[in-house]
Amino acid sequence: MAHELTEKLAGLASRVNDLAVATTGEPSRELLALQKRLTQQTLEAIAQALDAQDAAYKKAMGALDDAIDAIDEADEAIEGIARKIRIAAKAADAVEKLLKKLVG
């Protein structure tokens, strides 16, 4: 609906421009002034149509940000496997030291 409006406005501005080119004198100047107004109104309507999409874009961007966070979390969880193995190795080292102390 919004796009239909902007398209019609842009089409009107273009036709007024064609008409201005085909005429001379005062009517041409009036048509050019009208074209200028229509151009500004078209840009305003397009800007408004883009603003109307903002919430949907933000929602999509937020969901993709969450997906990126989830990748980081999964990465940390998998890196945790090597970390846990290293902790087990440290525990074995500690027990070994204790055993040596007890035996010695």
Next chain:
Amino acid sequence: MTLVALVLVLTGCAARVPPAGSLDALAGSTRAIQAGMVEANDRFEDLQWQYLVFNAGTEDLRPGSFAIPEAQDVLSRLRKREAVLQVLSSYTAALRAFAAKDYASEIEEASLDLGASVKDLAAAAGAESEAWGVLATVVNEVGRGLAEHRRQEALKEVMARAQKPIEALAKLVPETNRNAALAMDTLLNDVLTGARRVRPPADSAARLAFDAEIGRLIVDVRAAKASLAAVDRAITRLPSAHHEVRRSLDDRKLSLDSLETLIADAKRINAFYQKAK
């Protein structure tokens, strides 16, 4: 027995390494989509500049001259979309990096460390240390299997979660681009109206220079619109390609037709982009 079964199950998963190639292609395509959009916006900026110059009119030049009123500022709104496509591009890059990351070496190193510690411990306890040495191999295999299993599951879950926002973008971006193309037509028409008014006389050097500049602007607008059309085609295909790559995590024999079409579309965007440079 249970340990042997676990090793078999998890090492079985380890063999299913993630499809880094297809994720690489997905990441490359989203990068091309983003680059195409930025390229079109850069040309929009040049066009808007000409529009502002032709509309400076007879007013005195002031620091505030050549500024477009906020309500008519289509360009700044289009630039905001670039940030969204940057996030899309970052998402596919993160997927790709996650799929290609070498967890195995880290786990192998930690397992060897554990193996050495356990061997020393067994020797200190007076047990048969060689038998304990096998533990490092088992831990390494189980650890790697577990890592691949978790990576596979995480990829599937994350991609399922991202499917909807990607589908939303596939609808939003072409709508944005239709508006961008319309704004370009509107600005160009206005610039041409101004250009007709001040075009230097025929057969003059000034005329040639003037026409060359306006001609370049017309060609640039045409290229920007073609670039946006290529972006539209690519982003429309992105959801099915993304879904297809996710499905291929479970079925490696799945044909990746949508991804192949997306790659071809992304190459077309790149071609426009390269031409412009």
